[in-house]
Amino acid sequence: xxxxxxxxxxxxxxxxxxxxxxxxxxxxxxxxxxxxxxxxxxxxxxxxxxxxxxxxxxxxxxxxxxxx
Amino acid sequence: xxxxxxxxxxxxxxxxxxxxxxxxxxxxxxxxxxxxxxxxxxxxxxxxxxxxxxxxxxxxxxxxxxxxxxxxxxxxxxxxxxxxxxxxxxxxxxxxxxxxxxxxxxxxxxxxxxxxxxxxxxxxxxxxxxxxxxxxxxxxxxxxxxxxxxxxxxxxxxxxxxxxxxxxxxxxxxxxxxxxxxxxxxxxxxxxxxxxxxxxxxxxxxxxxxxxxxxxxxxxxxxxxxxxxxxxxxxxxxxxxxxxxxx
Numbered sequence: 243x244x245x246x247x248x249x250x251x252x253x254x255x256x257x258x259x260x261x262x263x264x265x266x267x268x269x270x271x272x273x274x275x276x277x278x279x280x281x282x283x284x285x286x287x288x289x290x291x292x293x294x295x296x297x298x299x300x301x302x303x304x305x306x307x308x309x310x
Numbered sequence: 311x312x313x314x315x316x317x318x319x320x321x322x323x324x325x326x327x328x329x330x331x332x333x334x335x336x337x338x339x340x341x342x343x344x345x346x347x348x349x350x351x352x353x354x355x356x357x358x359x360x361x362x363x364x365x366x367x368x369x370x371x372x373x374x375x376x377x378x379x380x381x382x383x384x385x386x387x388x389x390x391x392x393x394x395x396x397x398x399x400x401x402x403x404x405x406x407x408x409x410x411x412x413x414x415x416x417x418x419x420x421x422x423x424x425x426x427x428x429x430x431x432x433x434x435x436x437x438x439x440x441x442x443x444x445x446x447x448x449x450x451x452x453x454x455x456x457x458x459x460x461x462x463x464x465x466x467x468x469x470x471x472x473x474x475x476x477x478x479x480x481x482x483x484x485x486x487x488x489x490x491x492x493x494x495x496x497x498x499x500x501x502x503x504x505x506x507x508x509x510x511x512x513x514x515x516x517x518x519x520x521x522x523x524x525x526x527x528x529x530x531x532x533x534x535x536x537x538x539x540x541x542x543x544x545x546x547x548x549x550x551x552x553x554x555x556x557x
Contacts, residue, residue, distance in 0.1 A: 277394055305538065308398040
């Protein structure tokens with residue numbers, strides 16, 4: 243996905259844009275990580291020991307959503 | 311040296327070894343992707359920055375200790391973004407939703423350019439991994455070094471680095487025989503594991519979030535590895551992927 247958008251015909255500022263896309267991925271990837279982290283942070287306020295598990299589950303769910 | 315000093319040196323050696331193994335795992339993973347020379351260059355640069363920080367800040371360790379959580383969180387988030395993207399791509403290849411060499415076929419003209427950009431990103435992963443672990447070793451040296459001299463403490467940490475490097479280099483050859491997508495998948499699982507551990511640990515407090523400590527990394531790796539294969543199995547394409555579709 244990111245590679246597809248980073249491909250030919252990118253135009254001006256393409257180098258940095260490509261690099262950012264290759265590092266961070268597309269919007270869905272960034273949103274997945276941001277939401278998972280925010281929810282895990284919220285969980286950490288109430289149940290700190292469950293925050294890690296929450297983050298893992300959310301990231302796996304995000305991967306499943308993106309992969310299908 | 312007294313018994314207490316030997317104890318201090320041993321503790322620094324072992325604790326540093328844990329950190330160096332983590333750093334070496336990242337460098338090893340990146341090295342399998344972008345080549346050993348560039349990965350080693352990134353690692354050397356990371357160590358050089360740590361050495362420079364030590365030389366410049368010296369005794370100002372309290373400031374570094376205050377910020378290590380933020381540094382850990384920032385690097386962790388970076389690894390999560392990078393790792394999740396690789397993880398999804400590897401799962402799609404396992405499931406047949408993306409053919410193994412689609413990207414090369416679809417973008418033959420720009421393949422080299424894309425690989426260079428991806429190589430730069432992987433270089434940054436190795437650099438930041440070594441930088442963070444090096445900073446943690448530095449904190450260990452200062453925290454535990456009061457039982458012996460600062461030089462002896464630093465020597466223990468350096469000896470531990472040498473042992474880990476020798477052991478790690480022996481693993482290089484067997485790893486290069488692993489199939490490409492399996493390798494990328496395992497690298498993604500490792501990067502995601504470190505990213506998960508550092509991101510939420512840095513933001514919410516490592517001891518509170520990860521009561522098992524560094525052992526958690528192995529559990530995270532196993533969880534991601536198993537979950538990814540299950541996702542790939544459940545989402546496998548009904549027929550072979552059409553070239554040029556997907557990631």
